[in-house]
Amino acid sequence: MNPFKIDGLDREPIKTGTSLATQQLTALTHHQLQEALITMNRLLLLFILLFALSGSLQANPQVVRLATTTSTYNSGLLGHLLPHFEKQHGITVQVLSVGTGQALKLGQDGDVDLVITHAPVAEEAFVEAGHGIEPRSLMYNDYVLVGPKNDPLNLEQAEGILDALEKIHQRNRVFVSRGDDSGTHKKELELWELAGLQPGFRNYRAVGQGMGRVLTMTSEMKGYTLTDRGTWLAMRSRLDLALLYEGGIDLANPYQVILVNPQRHPGINHRGARLLRDWLLSETGQALINGFTVDDEPLFFADAN
């Protein structure tokens, strides 16, 4: 039998008509209850304190934080490069794979030690504002325009990327935009501007997702999108899309590696970041970049010199 399960009617606290003795007893137990709670709270405080202290207060010299774009990570390039560096220097590289906009913001706030991004204008502003130091060309690849396999707009015969975009705009075709302030997104907006067009036409879809997901969505919607070649090559076997336009200076996609300013953020692992940067720009790092292929096609071209 359950000694505590008393009828629901008995639930209300005793207020009226109680003897003095009962009132005293109630007061006493309330007091004791409070004491019990205080004891518990002390234990909890200790718990929370220990928990807070368990996080390291200093930057771990064996860990470097790199914020980079989805194009270098999702394509598999970093998975190909970084184990070599980690083995050689005994340093773990933690990669945050985000858009260029967010990567630069993480660098600005000192949440990472270095960044690899591909948006020249934003990078210049980043360095000029003193958030980053010593920008270096790391590698390049290019952007390509992809769309439905049967190419209804005959973009393969377009005179240039701007001409191709104009056709999509004129015919009001579905164009999927990253819409996430990433390097690719910035590039796309730059191209619309160069073409003298407003991107906000009815079938222009800004989705705010990474490159991989944008390609999948484009494929599902039978639309067009601008993508970096790396992600395209890594993903094309799973997509119902074809490369429709490539080439030309307007589609160049240079990547830079930038160290976060250690004067702004003394707590970051600047030494480790510099080690990684120097290694990426070294002959070993550059050769590994050139040696990375998907389906026997190189994705990035080393550009340190």
Place this chain on the structure above:
Amino acid sequence: MDSIGSATLQAIQLLLSGDAELWQIIALSFRVSLTALLLALPLALACGFALAFWHFPGHWLLVTLNNTLLAVPTVVIGLLLFLLLSRSGPLGDLRLLFSQPAMIAGQFLMCLPILIAMSHTAYQSLSRHAWETTRTLGLSRLRSLWLITVEVRFALLAAVVTAFGRIIAEVGCAMMVGGNIAGYTRTITTAIALETSRGAYVQGIALGLVLLLLALGLNLLVGFCRGNSVQGASH
């Protein structure tokens, strides 16, 4: 794209083959969520107990506030923690952003209101005089607390299972404050998000299956315990 059937088959093969990366992600998820749960449990039980047995001015307000917290979306908790823990935020010197402790803190905050609400209800199922009864029987405060807690153990177990289910299946906050760093803060849910964006559905399905089996297992456990407790109460 592979058909769902063949992708699922490959996913099961991947799980059974003991793929190291996959199982490491699963282990990490469990470690983070269990830690958060164990840290939150004592605090939540204390609060639930206090709310059930101690009536004070503003009691209803606390209950209402806690119920409100139940409805706060996880991305909002993630955003809040992100702003707090960023190096440019007030707690930036702790260097906790994009770390396991940050994820644990997020999950702690997520499971606390559930545990409080459900343990409050559990303790409420007993008479308010239960505490006084045990005390007048001469038991120490700690013994009384323990006895009362044991009395409602099945309801508390349901609370724990519900809370665990919520935090291990959560993606928004884990992504924001964990950062989905391979081998360090990549959990089942953030890995599914990443693999899907990469178009690697097999890994995503494999991890999804783990979550599904986990939910089934936990609910079977609760169902089993409930069944037992009903039998126990009926004689």
